[in-house]
């Protein structure tokens with residue numbers, strides 16, 4: 142366990158010194174500014190619109206950071222051969238995988254929080270008020286979402302190249318956020334093998350859609366009950382645990 | 398003398414697609430405390446493979462490896478082992494200080510002790526001024542120095558160096574040899590590989606000659622020097638030996 146903190150801190154330092162994040166943050170602010178100017182274009186209820194776009198951008202941008210940061214962790218260590226001095230330390234391969242997960246999750250959540258603060262600032266300016274508890278819940282969901290994304294991408298990175306991993310992760314995310322409801326409907330309204338198959342697929346896929354509270358936030362539907370948050374939290378921990386367990390097994394057997 | 402590193406019946410075969418590459422064939426090595434062991438062999442002889450097996454980076458297929466009498470597969474046995482890899486490119490966005498700090502913390506070294514050790518190590522490899530510069534701006538020689546410093550962060554009793562002088566200029570080579578000798582005099586055991594005979598000859602107490610995964614000869618450096626007096630330089634001896642066994 143002693144390895145986790147040093148690896149996390151080193152990764153955060155590297156992340157701060159690379160310029161990727163600043164570029165995304167500037168782009169993020171530009172997009173938010175543009176979207177908040179939509180009242181020029183006579184859209185009704187612009188505050189709701191700003192919130193909708195702002196939250197989606199916050200989630201998507203931190204998702205991109207989570208994917209690019211996690212996908213590079215293990216492959217870069219192998220490519221630069223720094224994995225050898227690392228493995229020569231008193232640390233098991235599983236612990237290397239877990240530390241890399243913690244590092245990616247820390248970096249992703251950190252950038253999510255920064256995006257989120259920028260988003261909040263815009264939101265307060267445009268709408269003049271918000272439900273703090275609802276926004277706190279949105280932050281918790283964002284954090285859980287990013288942990289799950291990091292676990293998923295780290296898992297893929299034990300057998301995929303950087304580029305393939307990013308492509309697969311983004312496509313998976315788009316597919317699941319776009320079609321998981323249709324998959325559910327399909328399994329309900331069909332019968333036989335097709336129904337069973339789609340049912341199984343529905344329960345196996347990483348449900349990135351569970352974390353999406355954009356509509357609730359946009360329409361201020363009120364806060365979620367505690368049990369919902371607890372269930373989503375338990376789901377995240379369980380799913381990530383299995384992903385990281387298999388990642389550890391695959392990386393443990395890898396010939397380096 | 399007390400044995401600190403022992404390798405018995407070590408064989409290793411890489412499976413690269415459908416072809417099998419036999420990298421090591423029934424290798425035996427014995428390294429005693431406080432000696433410098435020079436592991437020589439041409440490129441592709443199996444030196445790096447041996448080192449990776451000793452460090453448990455590759456899984457054992459055959460044979461036994463013991464470090465200070467303990468099985469090398471346990472992470473714990475690596476607490477007192479230092480390792481400098483062949484050609485690692487350390488993170489360009491960290492400084493040597495930060496890198497050494499990270500590795501030191503992985504070993505569980507206390508923060509106050511670690512700070513002091515880092516400045517000692519940076520002084521040892523002549524990187525005091527560059528300690529807070531990003532590694533991305535370093536030359537190859539400086540990268541090697543970082544790599545060497547990194548291998549000493551846990552005050553290892555066994556130091557394993559894979560081609561430590563490759564790619565260094567003559568001045569740095571000499572410095573590296575002196576440092577290795579000083580470390581030996583401070584009681585450390587050093588196992589280093591090289592394909593350059595002159596290097597090995599100059600500092601090793603004991604030599605092992607490896608070719609195509611087989612140990613052709615091993616013994617105190619002096620015993621090879623004897624052959625030198627017969628007009629046979631270590632280089633010629635080495636070349637003859639390799640030719641003979643083919």
Ligand SMILES: Nc1ncnc2c1ncn2[C@@H]1O[C@H](COP(=O)(O)OP(=O)(O)O)[C@@H](O)[C@H]1O
Pocket residue numbers: 397411412413418419420438439440441442443444445446447
């Ligand atoms: N990952 C690998 N896959 C297949 N063959 C390998 C691999 N690594 C090394 N080899 C082969 O094993 C032999 C020994 O390699 P190595 O231990 O790196 O030699 P050395 O360090 O002495 O130059 C070589 O023939 C090399 O081609």
Ligand SMILES: [Mg+2]
Pocket residue numbers: 444445446483559
């Ligand atoms: Mg080698």
